[in-house]
Amino acid sequence: FRDHAAASSDKIFIKATGGGAYKFADLFKEKLEISLDKEDEMNCLVTGANFLLKAVHQEAFTYLDGQKEFVQIDHNDLYPYLLVNIGSGVSMIKVDGDGKFERVSGTNLGGGTFWGLGRLLTKCKNFDELLELSHQGNNRVIDMLVGDIYGGTDYAKVGLSATTIASSFGKAISDNKELEEYKPEDISRSLLRMISNNIGQISYLNALRFGLKRIFFAGFFIRGHAYTMDTISVAVHFWSKGEAKAMFLRHEGFLGALGAFMSYEKQSLDGLMVHKIMQRFPISVSSAGDKIYCSLNSDWNLNDDSIQCSVYGT
């Protein structure tokens, strides 16, 4: 938070990034009298990732066969790398240094697709429920495997094992079943596999395209979820024939916010007015388990008496 201009010292500006910084600018202004200082989304993602990879010990890890292995990052040999941010959609960014990057690709089949299709197909009411369901599901019920096509055997000649998915959701063509006859957990599992596999594959192909050795996956879609990470890792392993490894970040969901926060550094700290916003909007903080709850005991012109937010600890 900072004074934007000396003349209007009561004005509050906060850094914000992503589409929300545009979409909700008027709402913040009207309800909270806060102006959003917009920072570029890709720039913030890269700033956040570079910061985490350099400053946080054991930030990056690989995940294969249920094993998490932390990766030592050599600061002098970090660039170039591919950053894959999986939010609603997916952005793939080639990072060459601090502030040096290019968004080289992306895909519209992302976290929003998983959640959107999952909601329609399973009637789940929230994302966590859908993710939880996928734990118990079996994707082979709906996915058409190579073995289903080849009478239970591998197609070894071209390196396809019987258990490789030949066609996501392919069994639904000939099963003659209605949606209600499939278990929501199997649907969720197939969906998660389809989306994660596809992202892993496109990421690897882009890394190959630019000769990049390292691929870091981030974004709120991953949420440290074992099966998601496992599927992405297997996809990268499969397509690269074991040459490349997918890496994940412990603070995967906060790159943009972190990058936006770090852009304050460029300005004088004298301008910060945290005390003002705290006076105007006092908050009380409490914790339970691994969550932090913040209640905004405010005189804000909101419908609710307080806002609850929870932050997962790592």
Ligand SMILES: Nc1ncnc2c1ncn2[C@@H]1O[C@H](COP(=O)(O)OP(=O)(O)OP(=O)(O)O)[C@@H](O)[C@H]1O
């Ligand atoms: N509790 C949750 N509620 C909703 N979605 C969640 C939740 N946890 C994880 N997700 C996943 O995170 C995705 C959104 O991620 P994120 O907030 O990083 O992206 P975004 O900023 O909306 O998207 P984009 O980067 O495309 O602008 C959702 O589509 C969903 O797959």
Ligand SMILES: CC(C)(CO)[C@@H](O)C(=O)NCCC(=O)O
């Ligand atoms: C549009 C953004 C950049 C917004 O964050 C993101 O949702 C995204 O990268 N979508 C994928 C767009 C595409 O490259 O097909």
